[in-house]
Amino acid sequence: MSKRGWSLTSKLPTLRFRAKVMLGFAAVLAISAVSLCIAYFGFEHVSAAVASYRNSVAEADLARNIDRELIAYRAAARYYIVTGKEDDAKTALVAQTSLKEAIDKSLAGTKNPGRLESVKRLGAEFKNFTDTLPKS
Secondary structure: OOHHHOOHHHHHHHOOHHHHHHHHHHHHHHHHHHHHHHHHHHHHHHHHHHHHHHHHHHHHHHHHHHHHHHHHHHHHHHHHHHHOOHHHHHHHHHHHHHHHHHHHHHHHHOOOHHHHHHHHHHHHHHHHHHHHOOOO
């Protein structure tokens, strides 16, 4: 054979059986390592997406709580305005406190800067609104 004919396939038949088995095992290990790396990075990508989804759901729950407490507060305040009874005023103040707690929880639990700014603005408007109301 000439020097040009030397290649891996031409050297392979001259290797002993043990060397061929070891070479095959090394190839399987290399393929497994590459496969595991691809799986690991894929898992990291999926894990980051799941964490983002969970944060989004948690922030949506906080927003839903604010919305529910705001509806309850508006209903209690309207009912107090209609009846003018002291018990209804106390109910409205309890609903007001619940709404403030929901806003505070949302401030503590929101991580998205855009949403956090919106919640801060809502908290400031709510504080200004409650400062103008007479305390009973």
